[in-house]
Structure formats: C-alpha cells, structure tokens
Amino acid sequence: MLRFLVRRVLLVLPVLFGLLVLTFVLVRVVPNDPSASLAGQNATPQQIAEIRAKYGFDRPLIVQFGVYLKQVVQGDFGTSIQSGRPVARDIRQRLPATLELTFAALGLGIGLGVPLGVLAAVRHNRMLDHVLRFFTVGGIAIASFWFAIMLQLLFAMQLDLLPLRGRLSAIMDAPKHLTGLYLVDSLLTLRFDIFWDSLRHLILPAVTLSFGSLATITRFTRSGVLDTLQKEYVLYETAVGYPRWLMLWVYVLRNSVVATVTQVGLLFGALLAGAVVVEAVYDWPGIGSYAVFAIFTSDYKAILAVTLFVGVVYAIVNILVDVLHGVIDPRVAEQM
C-alpha cells in the first residue's frame, strides 16, 4: 500500500511538469504583451521596453521558464502583476470559497446522483428511468453559463427567492476565519444568521456546478447497478431471504459504485474547471474568478500558479480515488 502511494506520487511529478510547460508556452504564445497592459494606455514605447526588461520578458522563453521553474521548486510562485501581492497568498485567500463551492456541488452530485441511479436501474426501462434519462442527457449537454443565467433569471430576478451573486450579503461580515468555509465557520461560531445567508448564496452556484456531475453520476450508478443485478450472488442473497432494500442499497450498491467512484475522481477535474465559469457568472470570490481575471489581464504568473494548483489537487483526488477502490473492493487492495 505504501509502495503504491509512493509510486503514484512519483508518477504525478512528470505530469505536473508537463502541465507547467504546456501552460507556460500557451500563455506566452498568445499575441498579448503583458508589458503593454502593465504600462497602461498612454505609455511610450520606451516605458514598455523598460517594463519588459524589468520583468525579464525580453529574454529567451526557455530562460524565462528556467528562472520560473527554479522559483516554483523553491515554493515561490511570484507576484501577481495585477494585485501586486504574492500569487500564493492570493490563492490561499481565495481557495476556501472555491472548495466550499466544489464540495457543495460534489455533495449534491453524489447525494442525489447515486440514489437516482439506483432507482433508475430498479425501474429499468420504465417511466422513472425514461424521465431520469431525459434530465441526465440534458444535464450533460447543457452549457453551464447558460444554465446559470437561467437560474439567476428565475430564482433571483423573477421569484426573488435567492440572492443573485456573491458569497454573502453586503451587510454581513464574514465569519471568524477557522477553515475559510463560511458554512462551517458560521456553525462553529454559532452565527446562524451568517450560516443561513451564506447557504442562500451557495445554492444557485452549487446547483449550477453540480448539474453535469449529477447527471454523470446518475448514469454511471444506473449502469453499475444494472450490471450487478445480473450477478449470481444477487440471486443467492434473494434465495436466502435478505430483505430486498438491504440487498439493493448495501450489497448491490457497493459492488456497483466502482465505476462511479472513478468518475467522481475525473469529475472533480471537471468541477474545478466548471468553477471557473460558474464563479465568473455568480461573482463568487474563488480561484476560478481569480483565474478569469488573470487571463483577461495577462497576469501570467497567476495563470500558471492556478493551473499548477488545480493540477495538484486533481492528482491528489485521483490518488485518493484509487485508494478508495481498495477500500471498496478487497481484491483491488491486495494488488496495491
């Protein structure tokens, strides 16, 4: 097991290196001169050249990358051109908002998707299955920015049930910083008014972000359960009098979620990517909206750091998924 973990972590390193190279090149081949945008609209060519020299943009790309890589290995992600603060600090500050949003979306996706998938499998090719298929195919196909705007129009503008944007109402102060997750912090400090307010703000972005993964989880759980229901041991468990609900929700489900768990690992990447769009639409102060702003302003150190960070999180989540496979199925654990 330990050897398995060490090997997996070592395998991740070249992937992250590749990610960094690719992003670095992509950011710099775009015909957009960060020096120009830094210098401002009325800058003289000479001022731009000065800035270019100051930030090292005039040196060969490979040299620039070498300098950057050396800094990153030492834990220095550089300074954001726009905020003027260390990128690492910006990310640390904005990370909890994104985590709160992604975990809420993932919780919705798993909490609803797995039961719906089981129900669809049990009602295979009957009414409920068809209805769910309609929504899950839709869920995978719908563009999240469009869906987000529709939800805003309906629930915030028309019905005035939920807030339009942001993480808290303007009159509210953020709860005392413990974990950075407002829902958790407000509960721990017994500020139920903040809890309620941040929950109301979380609902629309979380629903938007979860819709695609909810659909995927439902589909995968459905096909996993359908597959398991054909197994001999299901017939045996019926023949020796296991109650049906127990057999379905415990004995069948655990065999069926292996594919779903793999999907959850992959979906986590999709969720982080989706967070970029959702945060931008809902003005959610996480690293997604930070990344969007960084791209618009050619803040390339911020772009690189966010990309690398998302890559690391994604790699960790997928290692955890592999470990989870071992927990679910003892035969897998033996091969680790």
Added chain:
Amino acid sequence: MAEALLHVDGLRISIPTDDGLAQILDHVDLEIPKGRIVGVVGESGCGKSTLVRAVLGILPRAARVDEGRIGFAGEDLLKLSPADMTRRIRGKAIGFIPQDPFLALNPVFTVGTQLLEIMRWHASDGRAAHRAHLVELLRAVQLPDPDAALDRYPHEFSGGQRQRLLIAGALACRPRLVIADEPTSALDVTTQLQILRLLRDLVSRFDVSMLFVTHDFGVVAQLCDDVMVMYAGQSVEAGPTAAVLDAPKHPYTQMLIACHPDRAQDLAGIPGSVASPLKPPSGCRFHPRCPSAKPVCHGPRPAQVHVAEREVACVLYG
C-alpha cells in the same frame, strides 16, 4: 412412507416471451418425505431450476403460475405474501445451497458479514450468539480455522471451502428443508465426493430433508433416497433411488441412465435435444425422441401410474 414435508402437486408455470408463451413447467409432482434426500434429475433446460425457484418464491418477474400447489409444512407456499416468504421461508425454514460457489458469494463483503446477514433477519438472538452458532456450523462442515474464516473474503477460499461456507449458511437458521441446486457441478471430482459425503452426514445430524437438483445419475446413486426424473417440464418417473436405478421404467429414464459414462457401452447419448417449451410436443413431451413411441403418445398427457414402487407417466404401463 413417512409424512411429506414438501408436496408439489400438478405445478404448471409459463413465461410470456416475444415468441409466444413458454410452458416451462407442465404438470410437475414432487414429494419430499421428512428426513429424506430427494434427487431431481434431468437434462439442462428441463425446468429443474424453475422448480427450485418456484419453491423459494423467487421466480422471474414475468413468470406465471397457471396451476398447482406447493405444500410445505401444512401451508401453500404459493399463497404466502412476499414478506412472509422473505421472513419465514427463505433462509429460515428452507435453506439454500447454490450451484456455483465461485459466483454465489458477494466479492466485496466478508463471508461472516454475508452469513450473519441470513441469521440477522431470521433468528432473534444477538449477533454474538449468531456468530458462535455459525462457528459451530463451520466446524460441522469441516472448514479449517472457522473463527478466522468469518473475517475473510470469498476470494481467499477454494471452491470446496466456499461450498462448505454456503452449506453452513443453508443450515444457519435451523431449516426443515434444504434445497441444493447442483451444488457439486462446479467442483472437481474429489471435492465433489467429499461434499456429497458431508451433505449425507449433515442431513441426518441436523434432521433436515433435502431437495437435491442434479443432472448426474451417479450423484443421485451416491446421495439420494428417492429420485424424481424430469423431462421438458414434466415429471416422468419418481420413486426410491434403488428401484428406479435398478429397473428404470420410463424410456427417458432408461436412456438417461444408459448415457451415464460409468455405464454407457458407447457414448451415443439420446438423439435429438430437449423439447422447446415454446412449442412443446403434444401428449408425452418425450415422444419425438422415444424409441417406443406409439400414436397414442401424441394424445393427452399420460397419467401417473404406480408400478413397482414408483410413479411413472408413460402409456407403456397404463
């Protein structure tokens, strides 16, 4: 003959398919007296498994019981509610040993969890008592290191060991009847023999009756007190094993016994294949393959007659 524990009378079961109605069981009679082992023999596809599933109340959703009665300990099982079948019959009054021990255990739960689950819903004492009882049973089925075995996973056992675990599961709630569905066909020959001996011992030791499904007359000869021969969903001959084996009366039984590798002169087998339940032959379903067939065999199904200690459904003895 002792009082019958299980009494199947004129059972007819059909399943609607895209190609029409499949008459899976067409008049099956079976009697299992207390304390006896009754073998049900027939080729694949003759309805043995459907008979087992009917007794356990786990027929496929589409299946319809057209006629008949399954009497068990004074009740008609066909009239019990699904909840009653789950709580009082399956795993409780009727234990079940499945065909393939490699596929019948859930791979991601320990065998202890799975076997204790049977007892949890059918016996009232606590988990500790269940565990103790189960360890005792595992000792009875001669599984090495029974206490530790409960915490292990199915893939850590051999086929024979798994079948022993499943036999213990069948006996866990002190059943009156145990149904074994070809429990040795997936095992190698030496293990097969050990399991058969074990079953023989357990039946007398735990005072149960047994319905033993097989396609192998050799197994019947070793284990069963009585035998019922099925062909294409009909029971054709039933009686004490010794009598039937020594002098089979129904032409199908005769040919089936002659086919057994231990006895066969040449490996000719029975020409043709089992009649399709979709368009079964009229009358005796065996007549298209029967060497003694007469025009009368096309007529109504021959009635069961009592000849030389057994019941035979054949016009030769009418």
